């Protein structure tokens with residue numbers, strides 16, 4: 117199949133490019149020419165594109181959750197207005213759109229997992245979440261065929277992300293304090309890419325308009341995740357300076373953007389309808405740290 121890909125330097129996009137290029141004809145869009153910060157220019161650049169894809173995979177996004185509180189226009193252009201442009205381009209040209217969203221579209225209330233049909237809790241607590249929700253709605257309103265994969269707490273074996281930051285901090289510091297009251301599912305970008313390719317094989321590209329939650333079924337706090345990172349890395353031979361890791365509440369670690377305490381996503385729809393589930397957190401984390409060592 118012919119795939120048009122955005123965000124190929126990002127966590128999810130780089131893994132998609134790596135995995136998809138062996139099975140599909142993939143064209144990655146150059147950020148200079150297809151700049152989401154300028155939706156009108158993006159629209160005319162897409163109209164001039166000679167490559168005619170079957171599928172448009174769009175992991176490009178503004179993901180700096182805290183900075184989004186002060187860079188509102190930029191964040192809105194990238195996560196909402198440009199997504200509307202892409203959805204309209206897909207509708208006009210009969211291209212299937214694969215898009216990614218986030219647990220941050222929910223209000224974080226309660227302690228149950230949010231399912232795809234929960235609309236009452238679609239009340240983002242931060243600006244990033246607001247623009248991601250508006251991006252979802254732009255796709256739903258455009259009239260193209262699509263899947264939106266809502267994922268959470270994404271990490272990768274390269275780049276700058278939570279897992280690699282924690283590995284670094286544990287080798288530099290003796291003490292760490294980690295938030296222990298936000299509960300969610302850390303998701304390895306490689307698994308998102310692999311699942312995306314499975315999803316597009318299984319769905320009807322001419323008739324699907326669905327949202328799926330996409331993360332591991334295990335739910336834990338950032339604090340518990342750090343303990344896992346430490347244990348798995350030590351088993352692989354890492355030596356750390358750290359001797360104390362303690363849990364703290366979110367209110368002791370204030371950030372410009374509010375994070376939901378409950379980021380649990382119900383992943384049963386993806387398993388039930390498409391037979392797809394992500395590996396357990398330990399397995400993915402072990403694969404990620406193993407790859408990080410070898411880079």
Ligand SMILES: NC(=O)c1ccc[n+]([C@@H]2O[C@H](COP(=O)([O-])OP(=O)(O)OC[C@H]3O[C@@H](n4cnc5c(N)ncnc54)[C@H](OP(=O)(O)O)[C@@H]3O)[C@@H](O)[C@H]2O)c1
Nearest residue numbers: 123125126127128151152153176177179216218267269270
């Ligand atoms: N990261 C998370 O924890 C998380 C959690 C839940 C959901 N998600 C969602 O999952 C998807 C993938 O996230 P990710 O973690 O892979 O993101 P990421 O690593 O931050 O990558 C974002 C990509 O978007 C590109 N991009 C940024 N500004 C752009 C612009 N103006 N024009 C065109 N491209 C631009 C970036 O290019 P440069 O590298 O050149 O900036 C990069 O390739 C996103 O939809 C995100 O909202 C992420």
